[in-house]
Amino acid sequence: MKTVNTYIQTIGFTITALVAFAANSVLCRIALKDDFIDASSFTAVRLLSGVLVFLVLLSFKRKPLASNGKRKAGSWKAALMLFVYAIAFSYAYVSLDTGTGALVLFGAVQLTMIATSVLKGKRLHLAEWLGVLISFSGLAYLVYPTLTTPSLSGFMLMGLSGIAWGMYTSFGRGSIDPMRDTASNFKYTVPFVAVLVLVTFPAMNISLYGVVLAVISGAFASALGYTIWYSALAGLSEIEAAVVQLSVPVIAAIGGVLFVAEAISMRLVLACILVLGGIFMVLISRWKSAKR
Secondary structure, three states, rough: OOHHHHHHHHHHHHHHHHHHHHHHHHHHHHHHHOOOEEEHHHHHHHHHHHHHHHHHHHHHOOOOOOHHOOOOOHHHHHHEEEEEEHHHHHHHHOOOHHHHHHHHHHHHHHHHHHHHHHHHHOOOOOOHHHHHHHHHHHHHHHHHHHOOOOOOOHHHHHHHHHHHHHHHHHHHHEEEEEEHHHHHHHOHHHHHHHHHHHHHHHOOOEEEHHHHHHHHHHHHHHHHHHHHHHHHHOOOOOOHHHHHHHHHHHHHHHHHHHHOOOOOHHHHHHHHHHHHHHHHHHHHHHHHHHOO
């Protein structure tokens, strides 16, 4: 039985992780849109900076007890999904605008995680389906003014990125030690990054500002954000974890209002109501099911 403190902790972890995801998206778009760095270099620096920050953090953390020492942290399949998500995400945003990319990415995440949940035998109630639909409608309404017909390659890459992220999230739901698992997942991406650098080295385009953006994205928004996300997943169902991520574009838009002095539009207000209302429906439905 979950306690009040557990619920509060889950909410805190979830909100923090979602803010990190929003920051990650903004950093990536800034870096790639203005050609401060190419997609492969951004991905490589992002993942390697995550590895480095974990080397520092784990040097201060006590080693696991002998009874837990046999458990292998992280996994190669999770690392592969992390790498596929990161590289496909970067290359997709070369040809997609912000709104279209967000819609394709989070649509793919929803479909992947809902399908995973159904395959595990967890059926969705009508209120949950309605909640998912309302939240996704809110996201579509928010990004509608910027929607364009996506290029086939950009659409497929962002769809692949969403599927990979949905699977990476599903792998993390059983994490016992989120920091060590996330650290290992980042460490296991190093061979993939090495191959990427060898293949794309002749076409690399790097600037100091682009590297700084990638480091911030990898060390903070990715490494720390994903660790917190794995911690949050312990208190979230598959469907809850899927639907709350629809709030990321909304959080990014609110960040634009707070930090970039963008105007508060009626579209943003209505989108927030729809997205958060749909999420609330899913959470309430899950809470009532748990009580029964």
